[in-house]
Amino acid sequence: MAGRVKTELLGDRGRALEDAFFAHHERKMIERARQAAEERSIREALAAASGIQDEAVLDTLAGLGLSAETVAALALVPLVEVAWADHAVHDDEHAAVLRAAEESGVAPGSPARQLLDEWLDERPSPALLEAWKSYVAALDGVLDAATRTALRDDLLRRARHVAEAAGGFLGMKKVSAGEQKMLDALEQAFSV
Numbered sequence: 001m002a003g004r005v006k007t008e009l010l011g012d013r014g015r016a017l018e019d020a021f022f023a024h025h026e027r028k029m030i031e032r033a034r035q036a037a038e039e040r041s042i043r044e045a046l047a048a049a050s051g052i053q054d055e056a057v058l059d060t061l062a063g064l065g066l067s068a069e070t071v072a073a074l075a076l077v078p079l080v081e082v083a084w085a086d087h088a089v090h091d092d093e094h095a096a097v098l099r100a101a102e103e104s105g106v107a108p109g110s111p112a113r114q115l116l117d118e119w120l121d122e123r124p125s126p127a128l129l130e131a132w133k134s135y136v137a138a139l140d141g142v143l144d145a146a147t148r149t150a151l152r153d154d155l156l157r158r159a160r161h162v163a164e165a166a167g168g169f170l171g172m173k174k175v176s177a178g179e180q181k182m183l184d185a186l187e188q189a190f191s192v
Contacts, residue, residue, distance in 0.1 A: 048105030
């Protein structure tokens, strides 16, 4: 009888040990799932704010702790600068910048949209472009070459689209000399 009690006691303690183990394991799994969901949410917010779809770039930006607002500014400054390259924002350029902003998740009425509207109504200080260039230069030591290239290509593609919006004749997408100079300066910022 004593052997049976010991066996039952051992069995009870074994089940308690199993329960504790699996409860701990389950908590870890739940925490990992929560963390993965949070990381997905951050990547989705960054993608919405910037329009960047490259997962590697988004993972890197999220890993740097960048906010959606910071990335939105990173993505919108080149568009604004190209729009102002000829000293005036044409209606087609204005529409192209707003379209790109909306595609990037910048909603009408949001603080980012209000700032963008101000930048399109009145040319921003040259300090904005310099701050953008400094920020891009600082990314050089943080991003690997492939991520940096993907980010550059995405931003320049959007900026070129704005430049092409006001130019051209009969559907030919022509970029003015001032716009091309700005596109070159934006690209050069990534070469530092």
